[in-house]
Every structure is written in structure tokens, then in C-alpha cells.
Amino acid sequence: MTEYILVAAAWPYANAEIHVGNLTGSYLPADIFARYNRLRGRKVLMVSGTDSHGTPITVAADKAGTTPLELYKRYHAGFLELFQKLGLSYDLFTSTHTENHFRVSQAIFSALLKNGFLYTESQQQWYSTSQNRFLPDRYVEGTCYICGADGARGDQCDACGSVLESQLLLNVKSKIDGSTPELRTTEHYFLDLSKLQRQIVDFLKQRQDYWRPNVLRQSLGQMEADALRGRPITRDLDWGVPIPVDGWDNKRMYVWFEAVIGYLSAAVEYNAIHGDPEGWHNWWHRNGSRSYYFIGKDNIPFHAIIWPGELIGVGETLDELLGSQTKGKLALPYDVPANEFMNMEGKKISGSRNWGVWGLDFLSRYDPDPLRYYLTVNMPESKDTDWDWSDFLRRNNDELVATWGNLANRVLSFAYKHWEGIVPDPGELTAADQALLTAVENGFESVAREMEAVHLRAALAEAMRLAGEVNRYLDVTAPWSAIKTDRQAAARAIFTALKAIDSLKILLSPFLPFTSERLHTFLGGKQPLFGRQVVENRSDALGEHAVLMYDGSQASGKWEPSRLEPGQRLEPPAPLFKKLDPSIVEFERGRLGNQG
């Protein structure tokens, strides 16, 4: 039976460049998991896109003297470039600023409205007369009405730590232009989470055996301590998804409500592009389909409480509104393997202080697989981790190059040199040869176990451990000595080692797709292991948007042990990885904190 796996990666927000913390937090683990599942023969749909709406983008656009549309497109283009260079194999990386996403988001809104999970309420909110717009709480500051300190934000006073009601702030100023705003009444739609609370709790409890404790406990703990309250889902803005209700023309959907819908709308768009408009049901309605949401810990409530709440509230009504032929409840998240954060040389990553390593900048000086390797072995799966340049150097030189790259290189060059580029005939294998091959073959179980549980760093460690086994095997069999006295014994050892690295290439390929692909060609592979990444421009009523897609039609990689046969022609080998000079540590540290 075909298994359908939805790999949902967080949607990068279009007002900042992507740094290594973003990558290791969600985009990279999503890709590793997607590649692994494709190798298993499962129908993977890895989706995401640029989160392109919201007040911060309109404010940033004003500041930069451009429009929100242009600003979003600029960041979106950068995201596409980075994801191609890092090999992030999105089946569809799109955007929230598409006709399709508007249509699906409005259908979700209408379904929730129809099912009685939305209500309206009037609020008082600060309005900037100089800019003719309402100011979100984070864009006003003033004097704290509790402790009297200046510089309190609309939602919180840093001086006394109190949570504030923004309309009670004194001496209020706009943080955008310093003008004095006035209070005006505005009406908004609210998502009635209190009505959904019971079902959300049930949903979480059904998953409590396998979810990560931080994700589960935070969500359930919060709900046990405080009943869920309604949350506003509209804003006074003109940039975003319009409200599908008459008389609400000057409001837009709140981004947190609308961006998560992207997981669903992107599945719809993907299948529409591929000529199968009903295909998205395979991931969203089919029994046994599973969805994995790869996000950072800051996003846990949206994915473990609010998005499931939206899906529960929508029920089967969405199908009616979209005119689908298949009907059913939408699939709730199977797992939300949220990661903690990655810091930079002991301090928090900060864009404004240029304290971080930015993806595109990194890839202008280094290769993608060493980055993928370091970010995986150091992935913040259970707690915050730290990017340290000397650790990066060490992991690259002493682990990736020394253990794995050197193993592949020593075996391939020896084989190429002594058997004229042909896989030698081993004759009958000894017990030791069989034992090594069995150990490596068992890796397809042991690495898979960790992968299935989304323990990616453990999975990679297990694969690397097997590379160490092969190095030890070579030390015992010493084909460089045997070749002088017993050519058949040397052939046996080299054949066995070639077969082992042929398997290891697959076990490591979700983590190291570029170098596994190269090794695959060195070993004589003709069909690529993985598919290609393609960028296309799509047109709709909102204009053009570029999408990144994955074309797996030529992919031949399978999650199974090597079938390498004697006589197979090899290609001339070359090192898979570069050893880095220790001077990069000081060089890179010197760039931190400096502009440009």
C-alpha cells in the first residue's frame, strides 16, 4: 500500500535573510526526512513557501521606500536561491501571495464562520493619523501605567515585566514615526478556541506517547492552566488575504491565522500544477497518511494548538466550499517535531547586530554538505545548541573528511589503481567479509528506526558509526599488504569495502545528498539517486510568483543494501570533501558583528 507523507516545513517570513538557526530548526530536518521517505518509496509531499503578509512587511517596505509586494519578492527570490544551493528538495515552495492561497484561506475562513467557530468583537486600538493606519501593539510605546517606566511597549513593560493592556498606556507614541496616535474602535473576527478546546486536548492526548516532551507538555500544560480564549484573526491592513465577508474590505487576515493554511493550500497548488486537482486528498484525507511539521520552538502553539483547532473547526465544510469530489475530515498533524534554537558562538543570533551565519553567505565560501553535516550533528533536537566555528572546522576535518570522505577515497583509489577501474571479482567471501556486509545491511534497519522517530542526529551518528566499522575492517584485512602476496585476498577485501560504501552512500544520502550523488557516479551509477530542483514562474490573478519544485522522475535511489557486482566500471575518483584550513575560524569570527 502506498504511504503518503506530508512534510510541512515552516514558512520563512519575508523580512529577513535565512540564517543557520532557521535552517537547522526546520528547513534542513524537513529535507532530510523527505529524502529518506522518498528513498523508502513513499509518496512524499514536502511543502512550504514565503510568508509574505503582515504588518512588519508593510513597515519594512515603507522604511525601504518600496512596496510590500516588491519587498516580499526580493526575499522570496533569495529563499529560492538558497534552497537550491543547499539542496532543500521542496516538492513545492510557493508563497502566501497567490490566488490559490487566497482562495483556500478564504474557504477555511468561510467554513469556520459557517460552522460557528468565528465571532466578532469590537476593540479599542491605537490609530496613527499621520500614517492612516492602525498600529499593532508592538508598534506603540509609552509610559507603563503600572510602574511608571518609559519605553513600555504596547503589550509589555520590560521594566516591571507586566503584561499590559495597550489602550491604557500613557504618553503613547508610534514606534514607526514618533507621532501621537489616537484610540479608535475597530471590529474584528475572533477564532473561538474555547469551543475547540476539548477536541484539541483529545488530539494532543492521542499523540502523547511519541511527541517530543517540550512540544506536548507546553501545549497541554498551557491549556490545563488556562482555558483557551478567542483570538483575533483579522487586522486593519490592506496587505494580505481579504476577508470573504461583505463590508470588510479594509481588513485582512492576521498572518498567524493565514500562513499555517499554506500547508494545505500548497498541497492544493502542487496537485493543480501537476494536473491532478483532486490529488491533495491523498495527503489530507486518506486514512494512514501522515503529516510532519518541522518548526522552531517559537512556533509550537500555532502548530500544536491553533492549526489543529482550525482543521477541526473546518470539518468537512471545506470540501463543499472548494467543490471537491472527495469528502472527509482534514488530517491533523501526526507529529510536530519542533526543534529548539541554535545560538552563535555563545550568543543569540541577531540580524540587526549581524550576529549569525547567513545561508547564502556561507555557501559563497563553503560547500553545502559540510553545512548540512554540521547542522545535523548539532541539531537542537532536545535543547538549544551552539554554532562554534572551531567546532565546525573540527567536525568537517576530523569527522566528515577523516572518517567518511577518506574512507570512500582510500577504497576507490585503491580499487581504481589495482584493478583498472573495474570492481574486482572477490571469489568466495569469508566470514569476516560477510560480517561487515551484514553489519552495514543492518544499518538499513537501525538508521531507519531513528529516522522514523525523527531522531535525525542519532540516525546520522549511526550511519557514521558504520563508516567507522568499514575503516576497522580495512585495517584488519589490509589489502595494501595483501596485494603483494595474495591478490585474491586483496580483491575480496576491496570488493567488500566497495559494496559497504555503496550502501553507506544511501544511508548518508538524506544528510549528504550532493556528495552521495558524486560517490554514486564514482561507483559507476548512471541514474541519479535523487531528482532535480526546478524553478518556474507561475501566473495567476495576483501576478507572477516563482516556485521551487522537485522533479523526482529520474531518481533511482532506494533504501536498500548495495547490489554492486564484479565487473562494474568505476569512474576516476576524487576527494568528496575539502579539508579546511584552521585560519577560517579567526576569519569567520572576525566577520561576526561587522556590517557587510
Next chain:
RNA sequence: GGCGAGGUAGCUCAAUGGUGGAGCAGGGGACUCAUAAGCCCUUGGAUGUGGGUUCAAAUCCCACCCUCGCCA
């Protein structure tokens, strides 16, 4: 303030009540196919602090300290 996660060897992390381990770094050795890589041996711990429960605690309970996230 409320809800959580984390604090274990120099570094990065395992270990869910039963003698605290691994990788790397550090020290020693034999080898030489390989990017001087690989292999063997090895030094190294008041498990954040203070109490408690237990025959037995890194692990369970209480308090406190520090870091991070969400509620905001």
C-alpha cells in the same frame, strides 16, 4: 507572573531507579592504501546548588540559581 524545555568529561551529546557512557580533543603505540587520513591502547566526571524519598537517584519529590521559548 503563568506554561514548558534545558543545565552530565575540555567540546558536542547519550544514559527514564540498579557499577555514569560515546564521539572528538589530550597522551602513548603499531601501520602506510588514503585528503598525515585510518587502526589499537589510554588520561579525564562533587551529573547547576541545597534538601527529601529509597536498599539504591543524573533519573522521582521540594526549593533555589542560570539559559531559552511561548503566553505577549
